[in-house]
Amino acid sequence: MVKFLLFCILFVLCWPLALMALLLYPVVWVLLLPFRIVGIAVGGALELVGAIIFLPARVLRSI
Numbered sequence: 001m002v003k004f005l006l007f008c009i010l011f012v013l014c015w016p017l018a019l020m021a022l023l024l025y026p027v028v029w030v031l032l033l034p035f036r037i038v039g040i041a042v043g044g045a046l047e048l049v050g051a052i053i054f055l056p057a058r059v060l061r062s063i
Contacts, residue, residue: 011018 007018007021010021
């Protein structure tokens with residue numbers, strides 16, 4: 001909702017810039033999508049490494 005209100009304010013103040021932002025938003029989203037996928041993969045790999053490192057402590061704590 002806040003983004004929509006900011007867009008409306010931008011549209012009132014400078015409508016060419018608002019239309020350009022509206023047209024470029026999907027392009028920027030598609031360009032940034034691979035970085036999001038890599039971020040998810042790296043996060044998962046780091047979680048796995050952390051789980052492997054802390055596994056002996058969890059096993060000893062459960063005994």
